[in-house]
Amino acid sequence: ETGVTQSPTHLIKTRGQQVTLRCSSQSGHNTVSWYQQALGQGPQFIFQYYREEENGRGNFPPRFSGLQFPNYSSELNVNALELDDSALYLCASSLPRAPTETQYFGPGTRLLVL
Amino acid sequence: AQSVTQLGSHVSVSEGALVLLRCNYSSSVPPYLFWYVQYPNQGLQLLLKYTSAATLVKGINGFEAEFKKSETSFHLTKPSAHMSDAAEYFCAVTTGQGSSNTGKLIFGQGTTLQVKP
Numbered sequence A: 001e002t003g004v005t006q007s008p009t010h011l012i013k014t015r016g017q018q019v020t021l022r023c024s025s026q027s028g029h030n031t032v033s034w035y036q037q038a039l040g041q042g043p044q045f046i047f048q049y050y051r052e053e054e055n056g057r058g059n060f061p062p063r064f065s066g067l068q069f070p071n072y073s074s075e076l077n078v079n080a081l082e083l084d085d086s087a088l089y090l091c092a093s094s095l096p097r098a099p100t101e102t103q104y105f106g107p108g109t110r111l112l113v114l
Numbered sequence B: 001a002q003s004v005t006q007l008g009s010h011v012s013v014s015e016g017a018l019v020l021l022r023c024n025y026s027s028s029v030p031p032y033l034f035w036y037v038q039y040p041n042q043g044l045q046l047l048l049k050y051t052s053a054a055t056l057v058k059g060i061n062g063f064e065a066e067f068k069k070s071e072t073s074f075h076l077t078k079p080s081a082h083m084s085d086a087a088e089y090f091c092a093v094t095t096g097q098g099s100s101n102t103g104k105l106i107f108g109q110g111t112t113l114q115v116k117p
Helices: none
Strands: A005-007 A010-013 A019-024 A031-037 A043-048 A053-057 A064-068 A074-078 A087-094 A109-113 B003-007 B011-016 B019-026 B031-038 B042-052 B054-060 B066-070 B073-078 B085-097 B111-115
Touching: A005 A087, A010 A019, A010 B085, A019 A109, A031 A074, A043 A064, A074 A087, B003 B085, B011 B019, B019 B031, B019 B085, B019 B111, B031 B066, B031 B073, B042 B054, B042 B066, B042 B073, B073 B085
Parallel strands: A010 A109, B011 B111
Antiparallel strands: A005 A019, A019 A074, A031 A043, A031 A087, A043 A053, A064 A074, A087 A109, B003 B019, B019 B073, B031 B042, B031 B085, B054 B066, B066 B073, B085 B111
16 A cells, blocks of 8 residues: 655755656555645644545645545646745645545655745 | 634653653633654554544553543653653544534644663
8 A cells, every 4th residue: 555655856946946746655545635834833724635636725825735536646736936935844645534534645845935 | 604723832751760751721612632642753653543432542562541531631641751752742632513524633732651671
C-alpha cells in the first residue's frame, strides 16, 4: 500500500510568481486536505477536497486554490507569491469525510519565496 | 470556535524518565482529539486519537493520553523516554458537529521533546 506522496520536495520561487504543488493520496482515500506549516508553528488548515469538490476552507486568501482529480490526487496552487508564503505545505488524505477518520500526512513540500 | 494550547514549547527529559506533554483544548461542542509526531524533515504521524470512546487512549510507541473533560485537557505521557522519541509533538482538535464538518484539524503550536542520554 502506497502512502501519501508529495512533489516536489523543495521549491524556490520569487515574489509574484505562481507555484503548483502536487499530492497523491493513499490508496482508497477520497478526501484530501492541505495544510501550511510556517517555521516553528503548527500546521494551519488551508482547504479540503472531497470527490473533486472543495469541502471547507480555512482563513486563506483566494490566491490559494486547489483541484482534486478523479483518481483523488490533488494540486495546491498559489498565485502572486508573497514572502510569508514560505512554509512547509502538507497534504493529508483520509477515508470519506468524518471527523474521527485519521488523516495520513505526506512528507510535505518546502517552499521558499525570495 | 475550537483551539488548542500546548504548554511548553520545549520539554527536556533524561532517557528513561517520564514524558509528559501538555495539551488543553477549547471547544463548545464535544471534541475529537489527536496527537501527532513530526520527525525532522518528515510529515506528521498519528500517535493516538480520542473519539469519545474510552477516555484513556493508548497509542503507538508506548504513548498514551487521557481525556479529562473537567480540565479540558488531553496530556500525552510515556513512562520511559527513549532517544528515538526526540521529535516535535502536536496536539490537534476537531469536532463532529454539523453536516458541513470537514474534519479539519486545528493544531497547537507544538512541543519539541529533547531526550538527554
